[in-house]
Amino acid sequence: xxxxxxxxxxxxxxxxxxxxxxxxxxxxxxxxxxxxxxxxxxxxxxxxxxxxxxxxxxxxxxxxxxxxxxxxxxxxxxxxxxxxxxxxxxxxxxxxxxxxxxxxxxxxxxxxxxxxxxxxxxxxxxxxxxxxxxxxxxxxxxxxxxxxxxxxxxxxxxxxxxxxxxxxxxxxxxxxxxxxxxxxxxxxxxxxxxxxxxxxxxxxxxxxxxxxxxxxxxxxxxxxx
Numbered sequence: 001x002x003x004x005x006x007x008x009x010x011x012x013x014x015x016x017x018x019x020x021x022x023x024x025x026x027x028x029x030x031x032x033x034x035x036x037x038x039x040x041x042x043x044x045x046x047x048x049x050x051x052x053x054x055x056x057x058x059x060x061x062x063x064x065x066x067x068x069x070x071x072x073x074x075x076x077x078x079x080x081x082x083x084x085x086x087x088x089x090x091x092x093x094x095x096x097x098x099x100x101x102x103x104x105x106x107x108x109x110x111x112x113x114x115x116x117x118x119x120x121x122x123x124x125x126x127x128x129x130x131x132x133x134x135x136x137x138x139x140x141x142x143x144x145x146x147x148x149x150x151x152x153x154x155x156x157x158x159x160x161x162x163x164x165x166x167x168x169x170x171x172x173x174x175x176x177x178x179x180x181x182x183x184x185x186x187x188x189x190x191x192x193x194x195x196x197x198x199x200x201x202x203x204x205x206x207x208x209x210x211x212x213x214x215x216x217x218x219x220x221x222x223x224x225x
Contacts, residue, residue, distance in 0.1 A: 005106045007163045007218060010153050010182065011131070013111035013118070014048075015169035015189040018127050019091050021048070023083040031076055035064045048170040048190055050144070051112040051137040081120065088125045091189060097206035098130070104211060108153040109134045110166070112143050133157070145172040147180035154182070165214060174199050183217050185209070 014020045028047065032039060047055055056073055064072065101107065109131035111118065115138040122129040133156045135149050142148040154161040166177035169190045177184040178198055186199030193202045201217055203209060 005104065006159065007104075008106040008108060008154065008157050008159045008165070009101055009214075010108045010110050010150055010164050010166045010177075012166070012168045012170070012173050013109055013113055015091070016167050016187060017091060017094055017109070018121070019089045019189070020084065021190055023080060023087055027076060027080045027083055030079060031059075031072070032063065035067070037063045039063075045171065045191070045195070048172065050172060052114055052117075053137065054112075054143060077117075080117075081124075084121065085124055088121065088127060090127065091187075091206070093206040097209060100211065101214070102130070105165075105214075106157050106159060107131055108157060110149045110153050111135070112137050112149075114138055145175035145179070147176055150177055150180035150182055154180070163218065165217060168199070169196075171195055183220070185217070 011017050014024070025044075046058065050058070052073075056069060060067065060069060060072075098107070107130070109118075109129075111134075113136055115136040118129075118134060118136055121127050133153060135153045135156075137143050140146075140148045140152055150164070150166055151161060154164050157164075161181040162183075164180075164182040165185060166173075166180070166182045167185045167187060168174045168177055169187050171191060174184055174186055174196055175198070184199040184201075186193070186196030186202045187206075188196065188202065188204050196202050200220070201213075
C-alpha cells in the first residue's frame with residue numbers, strides 16, 4: 001500500500017533485504033563445475049547486481065559455449081529454488097531497521113531479479129513482501145547499472161529522487177542509484193567498503209543507521225548549496 005510520505009528508502013533485494021547471495025554462489029559454482037569451467041576470484045564480482053538475462057548473456061559469451069540457453073537456465077532455476085527454499089533468510093537486523101523506518105519513510109523494493117522469482121520467494125520462503133512498489137527486471141527496459149529502476153520507483157511513489165535513499169550492496173547497484181540522483185548507502189554484505197566507495201555512506205550492519213543519520217544524509221546536498 002502506498003504511504004503518504006515525502007521521502008523514501010529504496011531497497012535492493014539480494015544482500016540488502018535477504019541473505020540470498022550464498023544460494024546464488026552455490027548454484028553458480030555447481031553450474032560451472034558441471035561444465036568444467038574454473039573462475040578467478042575477480043570474475044565473481046562481475047555477476048553481482050545483474051539481471052538474470054544479462055548474467056546468462058555473460059555466461060554464454062565468456063564461459064560456457066555451444067550450450068542450449070533454455071536448458072541451461074531451466075536447470076539453474078530449478079537448482080536455485082531447491083537451494084533457496086530452506087536457506088534464504090533476512091540480512092541480520094534488517095527487520096528491526098525496516099520496522100523503524102517504515103513509520104517515517106515510504107519503502108520500495110528495486111531488484112534485478114525477475115518477477116516470477118520474487119513472487120516465488122514471497123510465497124515459499126520466510127521473506128515477506130512489505131514493499132510498494134516492487135520493481136523487478138521485468139518492469140523496466142534497462143536494468144542496473146542503468147538508473148531507470150530507481151527512477152521508476154521514485155516516480156510511482158511520487159517522491160523526488162533527491163528525497164530518496166537507496167541501500168545497495170553491489171558495485172552495479174551503487175552505480176545505478178548514484179546515476180539516478182538518489183542518496184546511496186552501501187552495505188558491505190557482498191563487497192568491501194573500498195569497492196563501494198562511491199556510495200554516500202557505507203555501513204557493515206543496519207544497527208549503524210539511525211533516523212537522525214538518514215535525515216542528515218538526505219539534507220547533505222541542500223546544506224552544501
